[in-house]
Amino acid sequence: MNGLINWFVQVTSLTAFNLRTIPERRGSALSSVIGIAGVVLVLVGVLSVASGFRRAMVSSGSPSEAIVLRSGSDSEMTSGLGRDEVRVIEDAPGIARDASGPLASAELFVIINLPKRSTGTDANVSLRGISPAAYAVRGNVRIVAGRRFTPGRNEVIVGAAAAGQFAGLDLGQDIRIGQNDWHVVGIFTANGDVSESEIWTDASVLQPAYHRGDTFQSVYVRLASPGDFKAFKDSLTTNPQLNVTPVRLSDFYAEHSTVVTEFIQRIGVVIALLMALGALFGALNTMYSAVAARTREIATLRALGFGSGPVIVSVLVESLALALVGGVVGGVAAYLAFNGHKTSTINWQTFSQVAFSFAVTPGLLARAIVFAMTIGLVGGLFPALRAARTPIATALREV
Amino acid sequence: MSESQPPLVRVRGVDKVYHRGSEDIHVLLNLDLDVHPGEFLALMGPSGSGKSTLLNLIGGLDRPSQGTIEIGGERIDEISSRQLAAWRARHVGFVFQFYNLMPVMNAERNVELPLLLTHLNRGERRQHVETALHVVGLADRSRHHPRQLSGGEQQRVGIARAIVTDPTLLLCDEPTGDLDRKSGDEILGLLQALNREQGKTIIMVTHDPHAAQRASRIVYLEKGQLVSERPS
Ligand SMILES: Nc1ncnc2c1ncn2[C@@H]1O[C@H](COP(=O)(O)OP(=O)(O)OP(=O)(O)O)[C@@H](O)[C@H]1O
Ligand SMILES: [Mg+2]
Numbered sequence: 245m246n247g248l249i250n251w252f253v254q255v256t257s258l259t260a261f262n263l264r265t266i267p268e269r270r271g272s273a274l275s276s277v278i279g280i281a282g283v284v285l286v287l288v289g290v291l292s293v294a295s296g297f298r299r300a301m302v303s304s305g306s307p308s309e310a311i312v313l314r315s316g317s318d319s320e321m322t323s324g325l326g327r328d329e330v331r332v333i334e335d336a337p338g339i340a341r342d343a344s345g346p347l348a349s350a351e352l353f354v355i356i357n358l359p360k361r362s363t364g365t366d367a368n369v370s371l372r373g374i375s376p377a378a379y380a381v382r383g384n385v386r387i388v389a390g391r392r393f394t395p396g397r398n399e400v401i402v403g404a405a406a407a408g409q410f411a412g413l414d415l416g417q418d419i420r421i422g423q424n425d426w427h428v429v430g431i432f433t434a435n436g437d438v439s440e441s442e443i444w445t446d447a448s449v450l451q452p453a454y455h456r457g458d459t460f461q462s463v464y465v466r467l468a469s470p471g472d473f474k475a476f477k478d479s480l481t482t483n484p485q486l487n488v489t490p491v492r493l494s495d496f497y498a499e500h501s502t503v504v505t506e507f508i509q510r511i512g513v514v515i516a517l518l519m520a521l522g523a524l525f526g527a528l529n530t531m532y533s534a535v536a537a538r539t540r541e542i543a544t545l546r547a548l549g550f551g552s553g554p555v556i557v558s559v560l561v562e563s564l565a566l567a568l569v570g571g572v573v574g575g576v577a578a579y580l581a582f583n584g585h586k587t588s589t590i591n592w593q594t595f596s597q598v599a600f601s602f603a604v605t606p607g608l609l610a611r612a613i614v615f616a617m618t619i620g621l622v623g624g625l626f627p628a629l630r631a632a633r634t635p636i637a638t639a640l641r642e643v
Numbered sequence: 644m645s646e647s648q649p650p651l652v653r654v655r656g657v658d659k660v661y662h663r664g665s666e667d668i669h670v671l672l673n674l675d676l677d678v679h680p681g682e683f684l685a686l687m688g689p690s691g692s693g694k695s696t697l698l699n700l701i702g703g704l705d706r707p708s709q710g711t712i713e714i715g716g717e718r719i720d721e722i723s724s725r726q727l728a729a730w731r732a733r734h735v736g737f738v739f740q741f742y743n744l745m746p747v748m749n750a751e752r753n754v755e756l757p758l759l760l761t762h763l764n765r766g767e768r769r770q771h772v773e774t775a776l777h778v779v780g781l782a783d784r785s786r787h788h789p790r791q792l793s794g795g796e797q798q799r800v801g802i803a804r805a806i807v808t809d810p811t812l813l814l815c816d817e818p819t820g821d822l823d824r825k826s827g828d829e830i831l832g833l834l835q836a837l838n839r840e841q842g843k844t845i846i847m848v849t850h851d852p853h854a855a856q857r858a859s860r861i862v863y864l865e866k867g868q869l870v871s872e873r874p875s
Contacts, residue, residue: 250760250762253759253760254759254760257756257759261745261747261748264747264748265746265747268746268747540741540743541743541745544739544743544745545756546728547702547704547731547737548731548732548737548756548757548760548804549728549729549730549731549732549733549757549760550728550760551725551728552724552728635705636699636704636705637695637696637699637704637705640699640704640739640743641695
C-alpha cells in the first residue's frame with residue numbers, strides 16, 4: 245500500500261517535472277503537436293465526408309415510411325409497377341390515411357443531365373414524378389420559395405440542394421430537357437434528406453414526356469405507425485396478385501449508402517494511416533530528443549532513488565499530453581474547416597447526385613482523439629524505455 | 644572515527660570490467676576499502692583511474708563485476724534494482740561536479756526532490772528543506788532558480804539536496820571541480836563542517852591535492868587498485 249502511494253507520488257512529481265520543462269523545448273513539442281494535429285485534421289476531414297453522406301442518406305428514411313418495389317429489384321432504377329399493382333398496394337392495411345385517402349405516392353423518375361454551377365460540367369440529377377400524396381407521405385417537404393407545381397402542367401419544384409449545385413434551377417427559370425420545357429415554380433427543403441437533391445414534378449406529366457405509359461417504379465407510403473410495417477408487408481407479400489417487396493425507408497437508404505460510405509471511409513483510413521506514420525516518426529523524434537535533452541536530469545532523478553517505472557510512465561504521460569493537445573487542435577480545426585461544408589457526389593448505387601454536408605460528429609472526434617493518443621503512446625514508449633534502461637552511471641557521464 | 648568500530652563501507656575483492664565492443668576494460672581489480680563512520684575520505688588518482696566508478700559502486704549506481712560491497716551491514720551488490728533505488732533514497736546523498744540541479748525548479752523544489760520519496764508530509768518536507776538550505780547558508784535564496792545562482796551557490800543547493808534526507812553517507816564526485824578557488828574553498832569548508840559538526844561520513848573524489856587536504860584521510864587509486872594509503 246505504502247509502495248503504491250510512493251509509486252504514485254513518484255509518477256506525479258516526475259510528470260509534473262516533465263510537463264514543466266515543455267516550454268524549454270517548445271520548438272520540438274510544437275512540431276509534434278502540429279504533426280499530430282495535421283493527421284487528425286485529414287482523418288476527420290475525410291471521415292466527415294463519409295459520415296455526412298451517411299447522415300444524408302439515413303436521415304432520409306423514417307421508420308414509418310416504406311417503399312414498395314418490384315420483387316428482385318433493389319433500387320428504384322430497376323423496378324417497375326403497373327397502375328393495377330399500385331391500386332392494390334394503396335389499399336393494403338397499415339397505411340396512414342387523411343381526408344383525400346391513403347398516404348401512398350406512386351412515383352417514377354428519370355435521370356437528367358444538368359451543368360454544375362461549380363465546374364460547368366454536366367452531372368446527373370433525378371427528375372422525379374410524384375403523386376399528390378407525396379407531400380403528406382414525406383411529411384418534411386417545405387416550399388421555401390414560390391409554390392407547389394400545378395398537377396397536369398410542365399412545372400417543377402427543385403430541392404434546395406439541387407438548386408444550389410446546378411445552374412439554371414432558380415425560381416422562374418425554364419429548363420429545357422429533350423423536347424420538353426420545365427418551368428421552375430418552387431424551391432423546397434426536406435430537412436436535409438436526399439429529396440433535396442431532386443427535382444419533382446407531376447407523375448402524370450412525366451409519364452408521357454418519357455414514354456413511360458401508365459407505369460411507375462415505386463410506391464412510397466406513410467404507415468399509420470412504425471409498428472404497422474409487418475402487417476403492411478405481410479399483406480403485400482402474401483397477395484398472389486402482387487410480386488413486390490416492401491422495405492422500410494430507413495433500411496432502404498442505409499443499405500444504399502453503404503458502398504459509398506465504406507469506400508470513402510477506406511480511403512480516409514488509408515490516407516490517415518500514411519500520415520500517421522509520418523506523425524509517428526515526428527512524435528518519436530520529439531520524444532527522443534526530449535528524453536535525450538534530459539538524459540542527465542533523468543539519470544540524476546534515478547540516482548536520487550526515483551524508480552524506472554515512474555520514469556517510463558511520466559515520459560508516456562508527457563507524450564500522451566502532447567498528442568491530446570494535437571488531437572484536440574486537429575479536431576477543432578477540422579470542425580471549423582469542414583463541418584457543414586456542402587458538397588455533392590454521385591451515389592453509385594442509384595446513379596444520382598446526392599448533396600450533403602460534411603458532418604464532423606462527436607463520435608468522429610472521439611475516434612480521432614483516440615487515434616492521436618495511439619500515436620502519442622507509440623511515439624513515447626521507445627524513448628521512455630530507453631530513458632529507464634540506460635544505466636544510471638552511463639547516463640550521468642553524458643554532459 | 645575509531646578503528647575499533649565496524650566499518651560503514653566495506654569493499655572486498657571488487658572487480659569492475661567494462662565491455663567496449665570486443666575489448667574488456669578492467670577498471671578496478673580486486674579492490675579492498677574500508678571507510679569508518681565519521682570519516683572524511685578523499686579519493687585521488689589520475690584521470691580514468693576509476694575514481695567515479697568506485698564511487699558509483701559504493702553509492703549503488705552501478706554493480707561490481709566481482710566482489711562484495713557492504714554498507715552499514717547491508718550487501719548492496721546483492722539486492723534488486725528496485726530495492727537499490729529505495730536504498731539510495733534512504734542512505735546516500737550525492738553531490739555532483741556539475742551540480743545536476745533541475746533547471747526548471749527553484750532551489751527549494753530541487754532540495755525537496757529526494758523528500759518526495761519519503762513518507763514525510765508537505766509541512767514536514769518544508770521544514771526539512773528550510774533546515775538544509777539554512778545549513779548551506781542559502782536560506783534567503785530558496786526561491787531562486789539555478790540559472791540565477793553562481794556556481795558555488797548552485798553547489799550549495801546540491802549539497803542541501805544531498806543532506807536533506809539525513810543520509811548515512813555523502814558521496815561527492817569532484818564537488819569543486821567546476822568552481823574557482825574561493826567558491827571551492829567555501830564548499831570544502833561546508834563539507835568539513837558537515838563532517839565535524841554533524842558527524843557525516845563523506846567520500847570525496849578530487850583531483851586537487853589542496854582540496855584533499857581538507858579530508859581526514861586520502862587514498863590513491865592507480866591501475867585499478869588503491870596503491871597507497873596514508874593519513875593526512
Ligand atoms: N559506462 C562505461 N562504459 C565503458 N567504459 C567506462 C564506463 N564508465 C567508465 N568507463 C571507463 O572506465 C575508466 C574509468 O572511468 P572513471 O570515470 O571511473 O574514471 P575517473 O577516475 O573518475 O576519471 P576522471 O578523473 O576523468 O573523472 C575510464 O577508462 C572510462 O573510460
Ligand atoms: Mg570521474
